[in-house]
Amino acid sequence: MSKNKAKIGVLLVNLGTPDSTATGDVRKYLREFLMDWRVIDFPYIPRWMLVNLIIAPFRAPKSAKEYRKLWTERGSPLLFHTEDLRDKLIQKLDPEKYVVAMGMRYQTPSIEEGLKKLNDANVRKIIVLPLFPQYASATNGSVVDKVMELAKEWQIIPNITFINNFVEHPLFLEAWTELGKEMMEKADYDMFLFSYHGLPERQIRKGSVDGYCQLSDKCCGNYTKKNQFCYRGQCFYTTRLLAEKLQLPNDKVMTCFQSRLGKDPWIKPYTEDVIKELASKGVKKVLVFSPAFVADCLETTVEVGEEYKEEFEELGGERWDLVPSLNSGDTWVACLQDLVEKNS
Secondary structure, eight states: OOTTSOOEEEEEEEEEOOSSSSHHHHHHHHHHHHTSTTTSOSOHHHHHHIIIIIIHHHHHHHHHHHHHHHOBTTBOHHHHHHHHHHHHHHHHSOTTTEEEEEEEEESSSBHHHHHHHHHHTTOSEEEEEESOSSOOIIIIIHHHHHHHHHHTTSSSOOEEEEOOOOTTOHHHHHHHHHHHHHHHTSOOOSEEEEEEEOOBHHHHHHTOSTTOOOSSHHHHTSOOTTSTTOHHHHHHHHHHHHHHHTTOOGGGEEEEEEOOOSSSOBSSSBHHHHHHHHHHTTOOEEEEEOTTOSSOOIIIIIIIIIIIHHHHHHTTOOEEEEOOOOTTOHHHHHHHHHHHHHTO
Protein backbone atom coordinates (compact mmCIF):
# COMPACT_ATOMS: atom_id res chain seq x y z
CA MET A 1 0.00 0.00 0.00
CA SER A 2 1.27 3.47 -0.87
CA LYS A 3 2.43 5.50 2.11
CA ASN A 4 0.45 8.42 0.73
CA LYS A 5 -2.82 6.50 0.55
CA ALA A 6 -5.27 7.11 3.39
CA LYS A 7 -6.47 4.22 5.52
CA ILE A 8 -9.89 2.59 5.74
CA GLY A 9 -11.88 3.16 8.91
CA VAL A 10 -13.86 0.34 10.55
CA LEU A 11 -16.62 1.13 13.04
CA LEU A 12 -18.00 -1.74 15.11
CA VAL A 13 -21.38 -0.86 16.63
CA ASN A 14 -23.25 -2.71 19.35
CA LEU A 15 -26.54 -1.84 21.03
CA GLY A 16 -25.34 -0.23 24.24
CA THR A 17 -25.56 -0.61 27.99
CA PRO A 18 -26.12 1.56 31.07
CA ASP A 19 -22.98 3.17 32.49
CA SER A 20 -23.64 1.44 35.81
CA THR A 21 -26.32 -0.54 37.63
CA ALA A 22 -27.56 2.57 39.45
CA THR A 23 -31.25 3.14 38.79
CA GLY A 24 -30.56 6.63 37.45
CA ASP A 25 -28.09 5.31 34.86
CA VAL A 26 -30.47 2.54 33.83
CA ARG A 27 -33.31 5.05 33.48
CA LYS A 28 -31.07 7.29 31.33
CA TYR A 29 -30.21 4.35 29.09
CA LEU A 30 -33.84 3.28 28.73
CA ARG A 31 -34.91 6.78 27.79
CA GLU A 32 -32.33 7.11 25.06
CA PHE A 33 -32.96 3.60 23.77
CA LEU A 34 -36.75 3.71 23.76
CA MET A 35 -37.06 7.27 22.44
CA ASP A 36 -35.47 6.08 19.20
CA TRP A 37 -38.34 6.24 16.69
CA ARG A 38 -37.13 3.03 15.06
CA VAL A 39 -37.42 1.17 18.38
CA ILE A 40 -40.85 2.47 19.39
CA ASP A 41 -42.33 3.61 16.11
CA PHE A 42 -45.00 5.90 17.53
CA PRO A 43 -45.33 9.64 16.81
CA TYR A 44 -43.05 11.76 19.02
CA ILE A 45 -45.55 13.01 21.62
CA PRO A 46 -47.19 9.65 22.49
CA ARG A 47 -43.75 8.02 22.37
CA TRP A 48 -42.34 10.64 24.75
CA MET A 49 -45.25 10.18 27.17
CA LEU A 50 -45.02 6.39 27.07
CA VAL A 51 -41.26 6.30 27.64
CA ASN A 52 -40.84 9.15 30.11
CA LEU A 53 -44.04 8.83 32.12
CA ILE A 54 -44.58 5.08 32.16
CA ILE A 55 -41.77 2.79 30.98
CA ALA A 56 -38.60 4.50 32.24
CA PRO A 57 -39.87 5.46 35.72
CA PHE A 58 -41.40 2.06 36.50
CA ARG A 59 -39.08 -0.26 34.57
CA ALA A 60 -35.74 1.27 35.59
CA PRO A 61 -35.66 -0.02 39.21
CA LYS A 62 -36.51 -3.56 38.09
CA SER A 63 -34.03 -3.45 35.20
CA ALA A 64 -31.32 -2.15 37.53
CA LYS A 65 -31.74 -5.25 39.69
CA GLU A 66 -31.44 -7.43 36.60
CA TYR A 67 -28.27 -5.65 35.49
CA ARG A 68 -26.72 -6.27 38.92
CA LYS A 69 -27.02 -10.01 38.28
CA LEU A 70 -25.05 -9.52 35.08
CA TRP A 71 -22.38 -7.01 36.10
CA THR A 72 -18.80 -8.15 36.69
CA GLU A 73 -15.60 -6.51 37.92
CA ARG A 74 -15.07 -5.35 34.33
CA GLY A 75 -18.58 -3.92 34.19
CA SER A 76 -21.14 -4.76 31.53
CA PRO A 77 -20.33 -7.96 29.56
CA LEU A 78 -21.78 -6.46 26.39
CA LEU A 79 -19.35 -3.56 26.66
CA PHE A 80 -16.16 -5.40 27.56
CA HIS A 81 -16.79 -8.24 25.10
CA THR A 82 -17.18 -5.63 22.35
CA GLU A 83 -13.96 -3.96 23.50
CA ASP A 84 -12.17 -7.32 23.41
CA LEU A 85 -13.60 -7.98 19.96
CA ARG A 86 -12.33 -4.62 18.70
CA ASP A 87 -8.87 -5.23 20.14
CA LYS A 88 -8.61 -8.68 18.58
CA LEU A 89 -9.80 -7.38 15.22
CA ILE A 90 -7.13 -4.67 15.34
CA GLN A 91 -4.52 -7.40 15.75
CA LYS A 92 -5.87 -9.27 12.70
CA LEU A 93 -6.15 -6.35 10.27
CA ASP A 94 -3.21 -4.71 8.53
CA PRO A 95 -2.35 -1.61 10.64
CA GLU A 96 -1.00 0.10 7.53
CA LYS A 97 -4.43 -0.16 5.92
CA TYR A 98 -7.06 0.01 8.67
CA VAL A 99 -8.12 2.09 11.67
CA VAL A 100 -10.66 0.36 13.94
CA ALA A 101 -13.05 2.07 16.36
CA MET A 102 -16.17 1.04 18.24
CA GLY A 103 -19.31 2.74 19.42
CA MET A 104 -22.59 1.93 21.11
CA ARG A 105 -25.86 2.99 19.54
CA TYR A 106 -26.98 4.16 22.98
CA GLN A 107 -24.82 5.60 25.78
CA THR A 108 -21.04 5.28 25.87
CA PRO A 109 -18.75 4.99 24.06
CA SER A 110 -20.97 6.67 21.49
CA ILE A 111 -21.08 6.29 17.73
CA GLU A 112 -20.08 9.95 17.61
CA GLU A 113 -16.84 9.18 19.51
CA GLY A 114 -16.06 6.29 17.18
CA LEU A 115 -16.69 8.33 14.05
CA LYS A 116 -14.57 11.19 15.40
CA LYS A 117 -11.64 8.85 15.80
CA LEU A 118 -11.97 7.73 12.20
CA ASN A 119 -12.55 11.24 10.88
CA ASP A 120 -9.54 12.55 12.80
CA ALA A 121 -7.48 9.81 11.09
CA ASN A 122 -8.56 11.26 7.73
CA VAL A 123 -9.73 7.86 6.45
CA ARG A 124 -10.72 7.55 2.79
CA LYS A 125 -13.57 5.13 3.52
CA ILE A 126 -15.59 3.97 6.53
CA ILE A 127 -17.00 0.47 6.90
CA VAL A 128 -19.81 0.48 9.46
CA LEU A 129 -20.43 -2.97 10.90
CA PRO A 130 -23.47 -3.16 13.20
CA LEU A 131 -23.05 -6.29 15.32
CA PHE A 132 -26.57 -7.52 14.62
CA PRO A 133 -26.58 -10.65 12.40
CA GLN A 134 -30.18 -10.23 11.21
CA TYR A 135 -31.25 -6.88 9.77
CA ALA A 136 -33.98 -4.99 11.61
CA SER A 137 -35.04 -1.38 11.38
CA ALA A 138 -34.77 -1.09 15.17
CA THR A 139 -31.12 -2.20 15.22
CA ASN A 140 -29.17 -2.00 11.95
CA GLY A 141 -31.52 0.64 10.53
CA SER A 142 -31.09 2.77 13.64
CA VAL A 143 -27.29 2.58 13.34
CA VAL A 144 -27.48 3.77 9.72
CA ASP A 145 -29.72 6.64 10.83
CA LYS A 146 -27.31 7.76 13.53
CA VAL A 147 -24.18 7.50 11.41
CA MET A 148 -25.70 9.56 8.62
CA GLU A 149 -27.11 12.11 11.07
CA LEU A 150 -23.59 12.72 12.34
CA ALA A 151 -21.73 12.46 9.03
CA LYS A 152 -23.98 14.99 7.28
CA GLU A 153 -22.40 17.72 9.42
CA TRP A 154 -18.91 16.98 8.09
CA GLN A 155 -17.44 19.17 5.38
CA ILE A 156 -15.89 16.13 3.72
CA ILE A 157 -17.78 12.83 3.81
CA PRO A 158 -15.73 9.77 2.79
CA ASN A 159 -17.26 6.70 1.21
CA ILE A 160 -19.40 4.95 3.81
CA THR A 161 -20.30 1.27 3.50
CA PHE A 162 -22.83 -0.41 5.78
CA ILE A 163 -22.85 -4.16 6.33
CA ASN A 164 -26.55 -4.82 6.87
CA ASN A 165 -26.55 -8.49 7.85
CA PHE A 166 -24.35 -11.55 7.78
CA VAL A 167 -26.59 -14.52 8.60
CA GLU A 168 -25.14 -16.56 5.74
CA HIS A 169 -21.47 -15.90 6.42
CA PRO A 170 -19.72 -19.28 6.76
CA LEU A 171 -17.56 -18.17 9.70
CA PHE A 172 -20.53 -16.70 11.59
CA LEU A 173 -22.25 -20.08 11.25
CA GLU A 174 -19.06 -21.94 12.09
CA ALA A 175 -18.54 -19.88 15.27
CA TRP A 176 -22.00 -20.84 16.54
CA THR A 177 -21.52 -24.44 15.43
CA GLU A 178 -18.30 -24.75 17.44
CA LEU A 179 -19.99 -23.45 20.58
CA GLY A 180 -23.03 -25.65 20.01
CA LYS A 181 -20.99 -28.82 19.56
CA GLU A 182 -19.05 -28.09 22.73
CA MET A 183 -22.30 -27.80 24.69
CA MET A 184 -23.81 -30.88 23.04
CA GLU A 185 -21.02 -32.99 24.50
CA LYS A 186 -22.44 -32.31 27.97
CA ALA A 187 -25.84 -33.97 27.58
CA ASP A 188 -28.21 -35.79 25.26
CA TYR A 189 -30.74 -33.02 24.65
CA ASP A 190 -34.40 -33.64 23.79
CA MET A 191 -34.90 -30.27 22.08
CA PHE A 192 -32.84 -27.46 20.55
CA LEU A 193 -34.37 -24.02 20.93
CA PHE A 194 -33.30 -20.97 18.93
CA SER A 195 -34.53 -17.90 20.80
CA TYR A 196 -34.25 -14.50 19.10
CA HIS A 197 -35.09 -11.01 20.27
CA GLY A 198 -38.66 -10.13 19.36
CA LEU A 199 -40.13 -7.19 17.42
CA PRO A 200 -43.67 -5.84 17.12
CA GLU A 201 -45.53 -7.45 14.24
CA ARG A 202 -46.34 -4.01 12.83
CA GLN A 203 -42.63 -3.36 12.22
CA ILE A 204 -42.31 -6.56 10.21
CA ARG A 205 -45.35 -5.66 8.12
CA LYS A 206 -43.96 -2.19 7.42
CA GLY A 207 -41.02 -3.81 5.64
CA SER A 208 -43.09 -6.21 3.59
CA VAL A 209 -42.22 -6.27 -0.13
CA ASP A 210 -45.15 -6.61 -2.57
CA GLY A 211 -47.40 -7.83 0.24
CA TYR A 212 -45.22 -10.91 0.72
CA CYS A 213 -45.29 -10.88 4.54
CA GLN A 214 -47.83 -13.16 6.20
CA LEU A 215 -45.98 -13.54 9.51
CA SER A 216 -46.21 -17.29 9.10
CA ASP A 217 -44.06 -20.28 8.27
CA LYS A 218 -45.40 -20.05 4.71
CA CYS A 219 -43.39 -16.91 3.96
CA CYS A 220 -40.63 -17.27 6.57
CA GLY A 221 -40.01 -20.88 5.56
CA ASN A 222 -38.15 -19.63 2.50
CA TYR A 223 -35.43 -17.01 2.23
CA THR A 224 -35.88 -15.01 -0.96
CA LYS A 225 -35.19 -11.55 -2.39
CA LYS A 226 -38.60 -10.46 -1.11
CA ASN A 227 -37.91 -11.29 2.53
CA GLN A 228 -34.12 -10.93 2.61
CA PHE A 229 -34.49 -8.05 5.08
CA CYS A 230 -37.48 -9.44 6.97
CA TYR A 231 -36.21 -9.94 10.51
CA ARG A 232 -38.46 -12.92 11.24
CA GLY A 233 -37.54 -14.55 7.94
CA GLN A 234 -33.83 -14.07 8.63
CA CYS A 235 -34.20 -15.63 12.09
CA PHE A 236 -35.87 -18.76 10.74
CA TYR A 237 -33.20 -18.91 8.03
CA THR A 238 -30.44 -18.66 10.64
CA THR A 239 -32.02 -21.55 12.54
CA ARG A 240 -32.19 -23.71 9.41
CA LEU A 241 -28.56 -23.03 8.52
CA LEU A 242 -27.29 -23.77 12.03
CA ALA A 243 -29.46 -26.85 12.47
CA GLU A 244 -28.07 -28.20 9.21
CA LYS A 245 -24.46 -27.60 10.27
CA LEU A 246 -25.11 -29.18 13.66
CA GLN A 247 -27.00 -32.07 12.02
CA LEU A 248 -30.02 -31.60 14.27
CA PRO A 249 -33.24 -33.53 13.51
CA ASN A 250 -36.00 -31.22 12.23
CA ASP A 251 -38.45 -32.44 14.85
CA LYS A 252 -36.08 -31.39 17.64
CA VAL A 253 -35.59 -27.79 16.47
CA MET A 254 -37.78 -24.79 17.28
CA THR A 255 -37.48 -21.06 16.63
CA CYS A 256 -39.03 -18.57 19.03
CA PHE A 257 -38.88 -14.93 20.14
CA GLN A 258 -38.32 -13.27 23.51
CA SER A 259 -38.25 -9.86 25.24
CA ARG A 260 -41.73 -8.53 24.52
CA LEU A 261 -42.67 -5.01 25.59
CA GLY A 262 -46.19 -3.61 25.75
CA LYS A 263 -49.55 -5.08 24.78
CA ASP A 264 -49.30 -5.01 20.98
CA PRO A 265 -48.69 -8.40 19.31
CA TRP A 266 -45.04 -9.26 18.72
CA ILE A 267 -43.67 -11.87 16.35
CA LYS A 268 -44.45 -15.43 17.41
CA PRO A 269 -44.03 -17.99 18.73
CA TYR A 270 -43.16 -16.46 22.09
CA THR A 271 -40.35 -18.20 23.96
CA GLU A 272 -42.35 -18.37 27.20
CA ASP A 273 -45.21 -20.13 25.35
CA VAL A 274 -42.80 -22.60 23.77
CA ILE A 275 -41.39 -23.43 27.21
CA LYS A 276 -44.88 -24.35 28.43
CA GLU A 277 -45.52 -26.39 25.31
CA LEU A 278 -42.27 -28.35 25.69
CA ALA A 279 -42.91 -29.04 29.36
CA SER A 280 -46.45 -30.25 28.62
CA LYS A 281 -45.00 -32.72 26.10
CA GLY A 282 -42.59 -34.14 28.65
CA VAL A 283 -39.42 -32.60 27.21
CA LYS A 284 -36.75 -32.70 29.93
CA LYS A 285 -33.47 -31.46 28.45
CA VAL A 286 -33.21 -28.34 26.29
CA LEU A 287 -30.22 -26.60 24.73
CA VAL A 288 -30.85 -22.96 23.82
CA PHE A 289 -29.09 -20.80 21.22
CA SER A 290 -29.51 -17.01 21.01
CA PRO A 291 -28.11 -16.21 17.54
CA ALA A 292 -29.43 -12.64 17.42
CA PHE A 293 -26.93 -11.66 20.11
CA VAL A 294 -23.18 -11.81 19.52
CA ALA A 295 -22.19 -10.86 23.09
CA ASP A 296 -23.42 -12.02 26.48
CA CYS A 297 -25.96 -9.51 27.76
CA LEU A 298 -29.11 -9.09 29.84
CA GLU A 299 -31.27 -10.82 27.23
CA THR A 300 -29.07 -13.91 27.09
CA THR A 301 -27.40 -14.45 30.45
CA VAL A 302 -30.31 -13.33 32.65
CA GLU A 303 -33.48 -13.67 30.56
CA VAL A 304 -32.68 -16.92 28.74
CA GLY A 305 -30.03 -18.37 31.02
CA GLU A 306 -31.74 -17.73 34.36
CA GLU A 307 -35.38 -16.66 34.08
CA TYR A 308 -36.44 -19.12 31.38
CA LYS A 309 -34.39 -21.87 33.04
CA GLU A 310 -36.24 -21.33 36.30
CA GLU A 311 -39.60 -21.35 34.52
CA PHE A 312 -38.79 -24.56 32.64
CA GLU A 313 -37.62 -26.34 35.79
CA GLU A 314 -40.72 -25.25 37.69
CA LEU A 315 -42.79 -26.92 34.97
CA GLY A 316 -40.91 -30.19 35.37
CA GLY A 317 -37.93 -29.73 33.10
CA GLU A 318 -34.63 -31.21 34.23
CA ARG A 319 -31.99 -29.39 32.20
CA TRP A 320 -31.95 -26.02 30.45
CA ASP A 321 -28.54 -24.99 29.09
CA LEU A 322 -27.65 -21.81 27.22
CA VAL A 323 -24.99 -21.78 24.52
CA PRO A 324 -22.73 -18.78 25.32
CA SER A 325 -22.58 -15.91 22.86
CA LEU A 326 -19.78 -15.43 20.33
CA ASN A 327 -18.18 -12.69 22.46
CA SER A 328 -14.59 -12.41 21.17
CA GLY A 329 -13.99 -15.99 20.06
CA ASP A 330 -11.36 -16.54 17.39
CA THR A 331 -13.73 -17.79 14.68
CA TRP A 332 -16.02 -14.82 15.24
CA VAL A 333 -13.07 -12.45 14.98
CA ALA A 334 -12.08 -14.16 11.73
CA CYS A 335 -15.63 -13.63 10.46
CA LEU A 336 -15.40 -9.89 11.09
CA GLN A 337 -11.96 -9.75 9.50
CA ASP A 338 -13.36 -11.39 6.37
CA LEU A 339 -16.38 -9.07 6.28
CA VAL A 340 -14.14 -6.02 6.53
CA GLU A 341 -11.59 -7.16 3.97
CA LYS A 342 -14.23 -8.20 1.42
CA ASN A 343 -15.96 -4.82 1.77
CA SER A 344 -12.75 -2.77 1.56
